[in-house]
Amino acid sequence: MPLFSSPPKSVCFLRLSAIGDVCHAVAAVQALQQYWPETKVTWIIGQVEAQLLQGLDNVELIVFDKKSGWSGMKAVWQQLQGRHFDALIHMQLALRASLLTLGIRAQYKVGFHRKRAKEGQWLFTNCKITDTASTHVLDSFFSFIEYLGVPRTLPTWSMPISETERAFARQQLDHKPSVIICPAASKDERNWLTERYAQFADYVVSQGYQVVLCGSPAPREQLLAKQIADLMTQPVINLVGKTSLKQLTAILGEAKLVLAPDSGPAHIATTQGTPVLGLYAHSNPKRTGPYFNIEDVVSVYEDNVTKQQGKPLTELAWSTRAKGADLMQGIAISVVIERFEHMMKGVALND
Structure with missing residues (x-):
């Protein structure tokens, strides 16, 4: 029975x-x-993530600064003082997020099934979703609303991107057919090899596309982009560190295809309906891959994790990661180019 x-x-x-x-x-x-x-609908969200979602239709965003610790939690509780929700949907397993729920009043506090509730999340909720089988994170999130009583549907998105941001994207890409490379994951070991990014980019330009590098202003991301551009023999547009999250979303929406490792931009591109060629070695792409392009992912994850764990994938916990600083070396340039050609078959340059 739904809640x-x-x-x-x-x-x-x-x-x-x-x-x-x-x-x-x-x-x-x-x-x-x-x-x-x-x-x-109220949503308690991180500071960086709020930059992307500010203006989301009919959603009240309450921003929590993770770096501010207890004072940040108290600030959230103060904003919610005197309020009582019918349900709190607790979608984060981190202990810090669970502690934040202590000051949020709700009749039902809904969390993950105890089999999946890491860091003691189950102690902070009075209702548990029944889902223990969903592989992809997005499907497990949909299990929360299904538990409330919302029927399962195909995911769709309406992101708060303005016409100004869309115009910025069109101006940057100059209306040319573009392939976007977002080379940086949250950890450097999850990045593909710099020279292979450059080789792939050169190949894409030779096929008539414009290549654009995108990413955050983080120094390590800017350095990676510069190294890729320096190794290339073809021209490239480097926008790393030169866009807001909303401008980045608009640019990804204008692309013919996005190449990315396990990273935020891969999922932002999915919200824009842009095909994503994902590169995976450390996490299960069936769990964290670009939702509509799981079959297009180039992955060495299963080989690595089964070798390390000595068990088949079916016997491993859904969140098991493969470990190692050199795993991405297993992704060959030839395989990525082959996958790119397959994905772009029938896509006209001037569409």
Whole structure:
């Protein structure tokens, strides 16, 4: 039986980070809004992630600064003083997020099934979703709203990107058919090899596309982009560190294809309907891959993790990671080019 037989008056979502997971959560939040348009939605979210989602239709964002510790938690609780939600949807396993729930009043506090509730999350909730089988993070997020009473649908997104940001993207790409490379993951070991990014980019330019490098202003990302550009023999546009998150989203939306390792931009591109060629070695792409392009991922994850664990994938926990600083070396340039050609077959340059 679903938790609610009629629309709840108010629901609070708690998902602070990271960018990719927040993109998955948007689809679940908007599916709830489509089914229960009268339900008031509040979302407690991280500071960086809020930059992407500011202006999300009919969603009250309450920003939590993770770096501020207890004072940040108290600031959130103060904003919610005197308020009581019909349900709190606790979508984050980190202990810090669970502690944050202590000052949020809700009749039902819904968390992951105990089999999946790491860091003692189950201690902070009074309802558990039944889902233990979903592989992909997005599907497990949809299990939360299904538990409330919202029927399962295909994920869709309406991101708060303005016409100004869309115009910026068109101007930067100059209306040319573009392939975007977002080379940096959150950890350097999850990046593909610099020279292979450069080789792939040169090949793509030779096929008539413009290549654009995108990423955050982090020094390590800017250095990686410079190294890729320096190794290339063909021209490249380097926008790393030169866009806001919303401008980046608009640019990804204008692309013919996005190449990325396990990273936020891969999932942002999915929200824009842009095909994503994902590169995976450390995490299971069936769990964290670009949702509509899982079959297009180039992955050496299964080989690595089964070798390291000595067990087949079916016997491993859904979140098991492969470990090692050189695993991405296993992804050959020839395989990535072959996958690119397959994905672009039938796509006209001037569409």
